[in-house]
Amino acid sequence: MRPRLALVPGEPGGIGPELCVRLAQREHACRLTVLADPAHLYAAAQTLNLPLHCKAAGEECALGELAVLPFTAPMPMRPGHLVPANSAQVIAALLRAGQGCMQGEFDGMVTGPAHKAAINAAGIAYVGTTELLAKQAGVPVVMMLATDFLRVALVTTHLPLREVADALTPALFERTLRITRDDLRRRFGLAEPRLAVLGLNPHAGEDGVLGREEIDIMIPVMEKLRAEGFHLQGPLPADTAFLPARLAEYDAILAMYHDQGLPVLKYSGFDSAVNITLGLPYPRVAVDHGTALDLAGTGRASDESLWQAVQLCRRLALQGVTA
CATH class of the missing domain: 3.40.718.10 (Isopropylmalate Dehydrogenase)
Incomplete structure (x- = not known):
């Protein structure tokens, strides 16, 4: 079985998009769908000088490819810079991934780092992704x-x-x-x-x-x-x-x-x-680090935590207790 996992990169100006591009260069025994703006992913690939081809959600992917469910942001991505105008896109992607998990479209969710200050600066009340998903699912x-x-x-x-x-x-x-x-x-x-x-x-x-x-x-x-x-x-x-x-x-x-x-x-x-x-009624695993604005655009950010999050979410989904 190859579990279907939703992946939300998080803050576009942080290292999330770059980590997704690095993840595309690895083989993983699951079907990933990235919920993000393809333009942000392509910009990150150009920064890293790595190959990337964005395919439609649900399509099979080879190395250097990502299946993407587009969430178009109003502003371009600037590595290392917060753009609160793009925060609504981040929240919408998280809620769409949660909805997909609860409806059986996805078997689990992996999330990159969001930025609390940027989201609140956009006028969106946000304490954290954990609290956001708990409220959506209606569970402690x-x-x-x-x-x-x-x-x-x-x-x-x-x-x-x-x-x-x-x-x-x-x-x-x-x-x-x-x-x-x-x-x-x-x-x-x-x-x-x-x-x-x-x-x-x-x-x-x-x-x-x-x-x-x-x-x-x-x-x-x-x-x-x-x-x-x-x-x-x-x-x-x-x-x-x-x-x-x-x-x-x-x-x-x-x-x-x-x-x-x-x-x-x-x-x-x-x-x-x-x-x-x-x-939660589905597995959710996140990276254990922040947006690392100081590393965004430098090519020095490690994708190890994201890789481990994907591997663990896959194993949890294989337990067979999903939405």
Whole structure:
């Protein structure tokens, strides 16, 4: 089986179009459809001095070719420059890809980096692609980043640090644990996922001396879920949970906030890391980097994260649990 994957490059002025052109030079065991402006892809190919031929969506492609579902942008692409006027095209492509996944046209979605500031500058309320797709599908989701040997899911994502403790409610904590466990089972084939749960506070609260969130919020929920058969360790101090000797004991780590878990993951495998949205009715995998405006047009951007995202999305689609 060759899964049908939608690929949305993201911000045209960033490295997304160039990564798609580089991806066209590789053989991949899936049928990709790129939702973008063909002019942006051809401009990126010229910058990289690589061959590219854009074909109609659904057509078979050889090396140097991409099947493209056109989303014509009003302004030309300028590498390294943000053009908010093109942001509506990015959002439309993301929503079209999500719709295609839910209707069975595609078996999964891969996304490149969008630029929050450019999209909001265009007058479009946008927090992130994860939140956009969750709203479209009408389901709660969890962000999980992964490398070949480490998975880190997040309870809260893009929040100021001073807001994290208030956001950590029993309901959110329980929902995140359930979604993470369910998707590790149905998408990753783990019959009984082992989850390590990090405490919110230093030393996991030190028995209440350094904070009571572990005692008042986390432990009661974890005891309830353990009684249902969940395999949970913690709450664990975050400063020792990532020791190599301990990582073999977990299938995934649940961090309470963005910068608690992701610096370790990105340090350990930035080029190969990918961003997975758990809870959607289809597989969605994204690159684990930003638009890299400073690299756009230089030819130095690596497509390794995009390559890994495509490979993982293909494997998740092959699990057979798609829209």
